[in-house]
Amino acid sequence: MLITLKRIFKSGWQNFTRDGGIAAATCFVLVITIFLVSTIFLLKDVGQFLIMNLEEKADISIYFKDGVEEEEILAVKEKVSKIPEVKEVTYISKETALEEFIKRHKDDSVLMESLWEVGGNPFLASLSIQAWQAGQYSAITDFLGNPDFQNLVEKIDYYQRKEIIEKIFSLSTLFNKVSLGLSIILIITAILVTFNTIRLAILNSSEEIKIQRLVGASNGFIRGPFLVQGLIAGLISGLISLIIFSFTSWFLSPKIEFFFAGLNIFNLFMKNLGIIVLLQIFTGIFLAITSSTIAIRKYLKV
Amino acid sequence: MITFQNVTKIFPLNIPGKESTLALDNVSFEIKEGEFVSLVGRSGAGKTTLLKLILAEEKPTKGKIFFEKEEINKIKAEKLPALRRKIGAVFQDYKLLPKKTTYENAAFVMEVIGASDLEISRDVPKVLEIVGLKERMNNFPAELSAGEKQRLSIARALIHRPKVILADEPTGNLDPYNTLDIIKLLLKIHEMGTTLVLATHNREIVNSLEKRVITLEKGKIIRDEEKGRFIL
Numbered sequence: 144m145l146i147t148l149k150r151i152f153k154s155g156w157q158n159f160t161r162d163g164g165i166a167a168a169t170c171f172v173l174v175i176t177i178f179l180v181s182t183i184f185l186l187k188d189v190g191q192f193l194i195m196n197l198e199e200k201a202d203i204s205i206y207f208k209d210g211v212e213e214e215e216i217l218a219v220k221e222k223v224s225k226i227p228e229v230k231e232v233t234y235i236s237k238e239t240a241l242e243e244f245i246k247r248h249k250d251d252s253v254l255m256e257s258l259w260e261v262g263g264n265p266f267l268a269s270l271s272i273q274a275w276q277a278g279q280y281s282a283i284t285d286f287l288g289n290p291d292f293q294n295l296v297e298k299i300d301y302y303q304r305k306e307i308i309e310k311i312f313s314l315s316t317l318f319n320k321v322s323l324g325l326s327i328i329l330i331i332t333a334i335l336v337t338f339n340t341i342r343l344a345i346l347n348s349s350e351e352i353k354i355q356r357l358v359g360a361s362n363g364f365i366r367g368p369f370l371v372q373g374l375i376a377g378l379i380s381g382l383i384s385l386i387i388f389s390f391t392s393w394f395l396s397p398k399i400e401f402f403f404a405g406l407n408i409f410n411l412f413m414k415n416l417g418i419i420v421l422l423q424i425f426t427g428i429f430l431a432i433t434s435s436t437i438a439i440r441k442y443l444k445v
Numbered sequence: 446m447i448t449f450q451n452v453t454k455i456f457p458l459n460i461p462g463k464e465s466t467l468a469l470d471n472v473s474f475e476i477k478e479g480e481f482v483s484l485v486g487r488s489g490a491g492k493t494t495l496l497k498l499i500l501a502e503e504k505p506t507k508g509k510i511f512f513e514k515e516e517i518n519k520i521k522a523e524k525l526p527a528l529r530r531k532i533g534a535v536f537q538d539y540k541l542l543p544k545k546t547t548y549e550n551a552a553f554v555m556e557v558i559g560a561s562d563l564e565i566s567r568d569v570p571k572v573l574e575i576v577g578l579k580e581r582m583n584n585f586p587a588e589l590s591a592g593e594k595q596r597l598s599i600a601r602a603l604i605h606r607p608k609v610i611l612a613d614e615p616t617g618n619l620d621p622y623n624t625l626d627i628i629k630l631l632l633k634i635h636e637m638g639t640t641l642v643l644a645t646h647n648r649e650i651v652n653s654l655e656k657r658v659i660t661l662e663k664g665k666i667i668r669d670e671e672k673g674r675f676i677l
Contacts, residue, residue, distance in 0.1 A: 146559070146561070146562070147559065150556050157544070157545075157549075158544055161544045162544070350540075351542055351543065351544070353540075354540045354541075354542060355542070355553075355557075356525075356526075356529075357500060357502065357529065357534060357540065358529065358534070358553065358554050358557065358601065359526045359527075359528075359529035359530035359532075359554065359557050359558070360526060360553075360557045361523075361526045361557075362523070364556075364557060444522075
């Protein structure tokens, strides 16, 4: 048994090294497929990051009338926080609002002059509220429409932002659906191309398989070296993909971060390194071995 | 050792208007252990089909074939390798493994039967020496001449000491010098006790052998003689 295994591995390795061109073509196709699968895996995380960023920008603000005490506002905040649809509530006092405005527009002389012209602090204290989903904002505004709050609240700016909030959320749902569909199509295409390449490589060996059968080799003894060849091709392709992938993400990371602050592809890659290594090597070995097994079966009937 | 009982082989043709091909027509004979039998006949007489039936490469349409009391066409696919290991086959087109060297081609059959590395490294050089290929051990089939390829094919057929060797037109692609070498080699193997079945349409060879000759014509046995001659 052990000696047969040793011979199968030796023969598989010999076939792989002596089949130079075909082995290289198989590895090339496998690398592309593995690279694609890994990219889709990582894009899922990138997409989630971008959507989360967009969703965080969607909120509604409740502006309180001038003169409403801070305790009263904090009491409202307490009540609003208890609404199940609410994800987060942030209190922005009159002073904070003014400070932020100055910080943001200190270089804009026209705005700053207008502010001094008005005199004092023209801003209102507010609560910034984020919901879990776009549809939940109306439930929150309904709650705030309660007569208890009417003499405290100056205005709720949900109605002005309603359209854009809903757009952001529908865009993120669409992104999820499209990326899932696209991933499935791409993966199926890549698998079919890989399968076909390996099938053609084995077709080249069909006469050899026949001869081996005629001189008394068992199916296992014939199939073994092809599976070993597949294993080697899968392993090598997995490693090549890993090297290319880490280099590409390291190289592109600063450029992507320039456009999307906080999105570091290389960190994301390093964070998922274990899963990506397993995914790449497993995809390579799985594709190569499955394709070889299916392709050989046809020629073992002599 | 090998028995054919009323064997008929028809190759069906799936082309409309074309009839099926009758390759063997109610053939019966027996080959005893240690015999040297020549199968002669024109091209298409059924020689190759007969050898393919012994090797279980084809199944008979009618009749029974026995190899040492075992009915060949009833052997299950997973048991076929065991039958084929008892038979050595030499083909006109050599059927060598192109990605293996001369040494590896000969060693392959020994690996298949589970011989130890020691046995392989002891027997392969010996057999390659017998067939005159010791110097070509590390060459691939593509680097060998036609005669050398056929000698390697014979080395592979005899290396595991099979009970019978089937040789299908082993000299078909060779010049007269190589033909003589191959026949001498086959006779040497036969003298060592191996049963030999040689399919050929080479008149001179058959007449010089003075062994049993079975003559086929259009799938039928028309003559079966001890110390026969090539008569068509």
